[in-house]
Amino acid sequence: GQQVMQIPQYQHVQEGEDFTTYCNSSTTLSNIQWYKQRPGGHPVFLIQLVKSGEVKKQKRLTFQFGEAKKNSSLHITATQTTDVGTYFCGAYSGAGSYQLTFGKGTKLSVIP
Amino acid sequence: DGGITQSPKYLFRKEGQNVTLSCEQNLNHDAMYWYRQDPGQGLRLIYYSQIVNDFQKGDIAEGYSVSREKKESFPLTVTSAQKNPTAFYLCASSIGLLTDTQYFGPGTRLTVL
Numbered sequence A: 001g002q003q004v005m006q007i008p009q010y011q012h013v014q015e016g017e018d019f020t021t022y023c024n025s026s027t028t029l030s031n032i033q034w035y036k037q038r039p040g041g042h043p044v045f046l047i048q049l050v051k052s053g054e055v056k057k058q059k060r061l062t063f064q065f066g067e068a069k070k071n072s073s074l075h076i077t078a079t080q081t082t083d084v085g086t087y088f089c090g091a092y093s094g095a096g097s098y099q100l101t102f103g104k105g106t107k108l109s110v111i112p
Numbered sequence B: 001d002g003g004i005t006q007s008p009k010y011l012f013r014k015e016g017q018n019v020t021l022s023c024e025q026n027l028n029h030d031a032m033y034w035y036r037q038d039p040g041q042g043l044r045l046i047y048y049s050q051i052v053n054d055f056q057k058g059d060i061a062e063g064y065s066v067s068r069e070k071k072e073s074f075p076l077t078v079t080s081a082q083k084n085p086t087a088f089y090l091c092a093s094s095i096g097l098l099t100d101t102q103y104f105g106p107g108t109r110l111t112v113l
Helices: none
Strands: A004-007 A010-014 A019-025 A031-037 A044-049 A055-058 A061-065 A071-076 A085-092 A106-111 B004-007 B010-013 B019-025 B031-038 B042-049 B064-066 B076-078 B087-094 B108-112
Touching: A004 A085, A010 A019, A019 A085, A019 A106, A031 A071, A044 A055, A044 A061, A071 A085, A085 B042, B004 B087, B010 B019, B019 B031, B019 B087, B019 B108, B042 B064, B076 B087
Parallel strands: A010 A106, B010 B108
Antiparallel strands: A004 A019, A019 A071, A031 A044, A031 A085, A055 A061, A061 A071, A085 A106, B004 B019, B019 B076, B031 B042, B031 B087, B064 B076, B087 B108
16 A cells, blocks of 8 residues: 655754654655644644645745655744644545555654 | 544553444544554554445454444444554544545543553
């Protein structure tokens, strides 16, 4: 089945530093979604990307979908302690697949 | 994330016992899902249902069963055939398959002793 690789698995940053997580697939994706899970919590939807090369911003968060629709990134500018959590990408391959395949997530720690 | 309830939050069972996890939603969503989350493994799909009385296996359905008798409810039974049932179980729903957003419940942490 489809696999979605997400790197890095862990990231420790000093508060104020930037952070990026990457999501890669060997197949073309129909769309990609990003979720955030706080420690002890459940995943919460952040954004969906559908178009090739699409870039969307939410305050300090920038999401990008690759031109070939095989990869995506989430970049956080000037991290804050409230950004702590695990960030997951989830992707649909389309072609009759009704399954959202998740990456293993990137766990972000922010050192104050 | 509001509108989906899972109970209980923590559940303990003895090895060899079946256990049913509850998931209820009042969002009027057609599609519902069950995921299993283990440390470092991300979210893995167990079962999903697009409409009442219909459900499909996900990647790791062995040892699990579901039912979808009502639109609002999608209970998951962890059977004794599941070799490693201790995990965090998340239920989710969406308006329909291939849709914008999956809304997750708070999860049930199952520990089998």
